[in-house]
Amino acid sequence: MNQNETPLFDTLLHHATRKPIQFHIPGHKHGRGMDSRFRSFVGDQALSLDLINIAPLDDLHHPTGAIKRAQELAAQAFGADYTYFSVQGTSTAIMAMVLSTVGPGDKILVPRNVHKSVLTAIILADAQPIFLLPEVDARFGISHGLSVEVVTDALVAHPDARALVVINPTYFGISANLERIVDVAHSYGVPVLVDEAHGVHTGFHSALPLSAMQAGADMAATSVHKLGGSMTGSSVLNIREGMIDPRHVQVVMSMLTTTSTSYLLLASLDVARKELAAHGHERISKAIDLALQARHRLNEVPGLVCLDESCLNSSATFALDPTKLTISVKDLGVTGYDVERMLRENYNIEVELSDLYNVLCIISWGDEQADIDALVHALTEIAHAYQDRQGKREVVVQLPSMPELRMSPRSAFYAKTEIVPLQASVGRTMAEMVMVYPPGIPILLPGEVITQDNIDYIEANLRAGLPVQGPDDPEIRLIKVVCNES
Ligand SMILES: Cc1ncc(COP(=O)(O)O)c(C=O)c1O
Structure with a gap:
């Protein structure tokens, strides 16, 4: 395969050049039916590629032509057996990884500092998360990755786990010893699913940590848009065959994905892959x-x-x-x-x-x-x-301890709930998520027991003006907890 090819972008360009009379969506028809200020700013060329899954342009949900070829080139570039494109960011690719490997009651090993999409998928799957403690860096007040020891202990305690999630690298660029973690997980027959939102470039430079595919992981959800040069919202799901059935993953991915695929995002993935591979x-x-x-x-x-x-x-x-x-x-x-x-x-x-x-x-x-x-x-x-300012105040972050999970996240999410003041919620079971976004790592999630240090941490973030979000109450004075607890 020639990595300089861009089959999907070329197909779209060829189609746009033919200027067919379009009796299909999108109804703006090359921008002619759009607000003129927006049209002239964005430009007719970009709008002429805002197309839909008509036969000559292939279909992301059942690719047989240019999209299939572009995905094959991407798989080769990323060192995967299969690559599926996502037009809904890495969040959807992450949900596809989780929902295609675990079902109701299945155990999944998860670092507690995961992105909310992992937890959303766990709620949807009704899986049982076993939370693993990432290393905490008190100097910077952030969590890093998982140690091999923490993963090994978790596998000894839960050899029946159906999957292990690893964030690699973290938002802050820290990688764990992924190769060793994969070896240990595989020795227990557990597939490794990597949140590689911040690592699209790692496999293309020897001075960077190993990519998930280089380390032998089974799946990796990778934000090409974050650091790989494609448009916002375009990501890939890379798959290694063996412990994973790629066809099943493709079906789950399709279940989660809009049928109105953005061809601009797809084309940007095609050219970003070429750039990464070639330069x-x-x-x-x-x-x-x-x-x-x-x-x-x-x-x-x-x-x-x-x-x-x-x-x-x-x-x-x-x-x-x-x-x-x-x-x-x-x-x-x-x-x-x-x-x-x-x-x-x-x-x-x-x-x-x-x-x-x-x-x-x-x-x-x-x-x-x-x-x-x-x-x-x-x-x-x-x-x-x-x-050297006079009266300088000290900024101290008291990172909260890992909350206890009292109920399954799904049971808590669908339980009968009541609204209580955040300040009066110690000991109650959370029924919604609270996080600072970015990075989107829940401080509390459905099923967890609320402690005073969680509340203090939420309050400290609110006082600092940081974007705390998640609960129905946007000001986070009130939160939803599970009713009828002893
Ligand atoms: C660690 C991590 N995983 C997953 C995601 C989700 O990626 P996306 O925004 O492409 O859906 C993010 C987004 O910031 C993230 O930081």
Whole structure:
């Protein structure tokens, strides 16, 4: 196969050039039926590719032509046996991994710091999550990956588990020793499902941690849109045959996916795969160089500390993707969210996320030296302004302990519920999710027992102005708990 081919993009271009008279959806018909300001901004060329699954363009739900060929090329590039495209992000690919491997009552081993899509799928499947404790980094106030020991202990205790979920790398770029974890899980006959939302590029550069497919995992849900150069919402699900039935996964993926596929997203996956395969190494080298340089310059600024190799001191922190620039600002006596706002309001800079201690900046090959200079300049000015301020307050994050799971997440989600003030909910069983988004890791989820330290952590995030969400009450003063408990 020739990785320079882009069969799907070429098919769409050829079709658009023919300018057929369209008696099919989308009803805007090449943009002619659209708001003119939007049309002229987006452009007729882009709108001419906003097509639908008519016969010449193949069908994502039953691919036999250009989509099939594009998926085969992607499988080869990612080192997978099969690759399925997702036009609903990695969230849907994750749900397909979980729903195709576990059913009602089945045990699934899951790190507690997973994305909400894993937990949503567990609720839908009525599976039994066995939560594993990721390593917690008190200095940065974040969770890392799973250690081989934690995974081994869980498999000894639950050899009947039907799947293991691993986040690799984490949002902050930390990879676990995935190869060893896969070996251990496979020795128990347990397939490994990898949330690779933040690792699309890893398999294309030897200085980066191994990709899920390189490490021998069975499935990986991979956000091409996050760091691989495709459009927002386009991801892939990579599959290794053996413990997984690819046809069944495809059926589940189709069950979860809209029948109105975006061909713009599909085409962007096709060309992003070509770019990664043909030029990935060189592009990623550029991103790594920029990130290392930014890291070095920021570490020289008093009050700023970047997450770096020094955190790699256990089997849960095996390797680091340097293009994730996690900058701790807590020594300045301000929260990460304060700095996110200062960067927005005073420097016109937007970061990926912030939390109580850190801001996370994602460096890609789309960045230029001038962007890095602007970030370093802005953070240096902020650090100088706050470093020696009188009456500096200390920012302390008390990370909550892992909550006890009292009921299955599905039973709690569908239980009879009542609304109570958050402050008066200690000891009750949660019936909804609460998370800060991003990163979208639930602080509490249905079935878990609410503790005071969970409430304190939610309150601390709300006070800092961070985007806490999930419950029916958008202000999170009230939450839904399960009724009739003893
Ligand atoms: C760790 C992790 N997994 C999964 C997802 C979901 O990815 P997507 O936004 O492509 O649906 C995210 C999104 O931020 C994430 O951070």
